[in-house]
Each structure stands twice: as C-alpha cells, then as structure tokens.
Amino acid sequence: MRISKPREERRQEIVETARELFIAQGIDNTPVSQIVKTVGVAQGLFYYYFKSKDEIIAAVADHIMDSIERSINSSLERKDMGFNQRITMVVDMFLASFGILDEGTGKVTSLVYSSQLYDIIKARLTNTTTDVINALMAEGTSSGALNIRHPELMVTLIIQGLAELIGNGLRERSVILDLIEQGLNLPENSLQ
Known part of the structure; x- marks a missing residue:
C-alpha cells in the first residue's frame, strides 16, 4: 500500500536522503535512482520535485546552509556562555552540521564528509x-576577552584559511581550535 505524504514533506524527505547519500559517498557516486530507491518512491516523482540532479544538489546545499545558519545565529543569542565557549560552539555546530563531527560521540570523522x-x-x-x-x-573586544589590532581582517584570514584547509582535508577539531586560538591570540587550550 502506497503512503501519500504532503508535497513539502515528501520534498524534504528526498532532500534529506540525498544529503545523507551525498555526504556518505559523494555527489558523483550518488545517482538519482539510488536516491529514489532509498526514499522508496518512483523516479518520476523525483522529477516532479526537481528538474535535474543539479537542482537536488542546490537544494541539499541550501538545506545544509539553512541548518548551519540557524544553529550559528542561535549561538549569538546565548548570553549564558562566555566568548570562548561560543566560539567553540560555532566551530562544533559547523563541523556537526556538515557531517565532519559525529554529534553522538563528539569525534571528528572523515568517512561521512x-x-x-x-x-x-x-x-x-x-x-x-x-x-x-x-x-x-x-x-x-568590548569585554576585554580579545586584544587584536585588526579584528575584522583577522577573522577574514582565519575563516578563509580554515575554509581552504577544511576543503583540502583538515578534519582534526583540536587543530582547528588551536589555529583559531593562535589567530585570536587566545591562551592555549582556551577553546575546548
């Protein structure tokens, strides 16, 4: 017996399944036929929601970024945490949202990236x-936790540098946090 789901719910299910498969085995190694088989729908239904594989890739990228942006922006609102804790939380949310950090164990894994x-x-x-x-x-800076002469330039340097390093294979959370500590002139092990 076929289960009918509301349009947006079915679309979201396809996007989430594609995300898991893309992260697990790469975009090139994930055909549309595998996505629909995993979801349990006909391939024609996929094309009802998405015109092409490129369109599902864009939807998955939007899904990942929406999740990361919501999580990261909520960290700004946390007034119960100090500066160092929130920086660490932003790094962990990024790593977890992208599948680099296993949320259950807190360990970095390269298998799902x-x-x-x-x-x-x-x-x-x-x-x-x-x-x-x-x-x-x-x-x-205003609270005195940081003493950096060019904070905006340093942030750009750190973020763009880390983005490049992660894109080239950096997966070690401790190294990422250590680089941020050094770039922000924070004491060693202040980001945990």
Missing part, C-alpha cells in the same frame, strides 16, 4: 561564519 558538497557551499559558509565571528569578535 563530501568535499564536493563542501566546495559547492564554501562561499556562503565562509560569509555566514565571518559575519557571526565578527559579531563575537566585537563582543570579545
């Missing part, structure tokens, strides 16, 4: 992260 998908969203991700970190930097 798709560099193809990362490359597609890197520009939007860099801009979003830069905006959020700049807001945190302004707060850190």
Whole structure:
C-alpha cells in the first residue's frame, strides 16, 4: 500500500536522503535512482520535485546552509556562555552540521564528509561564519576577552584559511581550535 505524504514533506524527505547519500559517498557516486530507491518512491516523482540532479544538489546545499545558519545565529543569542565557549560552539555546530563531527560521540570523522558538497557551499559558509565571528569578535573586544589590532581582517584570514584547509582535508577539531586560538591570540587550550 502506497503512503501519500504532503508535497513539502515528501520534498524534504528526498532532500534529506540525498544529503545523507551525498555526504556518505559523494555527489558523483550518488545517482538519482539510488536516491529514489532509498526514499522508496518512483523516479518520476523525483522529477516532479526537481528538474535535474543539479537542482537536488542546490537544494541539499541550501538545506545544509539553512541548518548551519540557524544553529550559528542561535549561538549569538546565548548570553549564558562566555566568548570562548561560543566560539567553540560555532566551530562544533559547523563541523556537526556538515557531517565532519559525529554529534553522538563528539569525534571528528572523515568517512561521512563530501568535499564536493563542501566546495559547492564554501562561499556562503565562509560569509555566514565571518559575519557571526565578527559579531563575537566585537563582543570579545568590548569585554576585554580579545586584544587584536585588526579584528575584522583577522577573522577574514582565519575563516578563509580554515575554509581552504577544511576543503583540502583538515578534519582534526583540536587543530582547528588551536589555529583559531593562535589567530585570536587566545591562551592555549582556551577553546575546548
């Protein structure tokens, strides 16, 4: 017996399934036929929602970025955490949202990471992260947690540099946090 779902719910199910498959095995290694088979729908239904594989790739990138942006922006509202805790939380949300950090164990894993998908969203991700970190930097500077002469330029340097390093294979959370500490002139191990 076929289960009918509301249009938006079915579309979201296809996007989430495609996201999991793209991250697990890469975009090129994930045919539309596998996406629909995993969802349990006919291939024609896929084309009812998406004109092409490129369109589902764009929808997955939007889905990932919407999730990251919601999570990161909520971190700005957390007044119960200090500057260092919020910087660490932003890094962890990015890593978890993109599938680099296993949310259950807190360990970094490279098995579920798709560099193809990362490359597609890197520009939007860099801009979003830069905006959020700049807001945190302004707060850190005014509270005395930071003492940096050119905070906005340093944020750009750190974020663009990390974006490039992650795109080239950097997966170690401790190294990422260490680089941020060094770039922001924070004490060693202040970001955990």
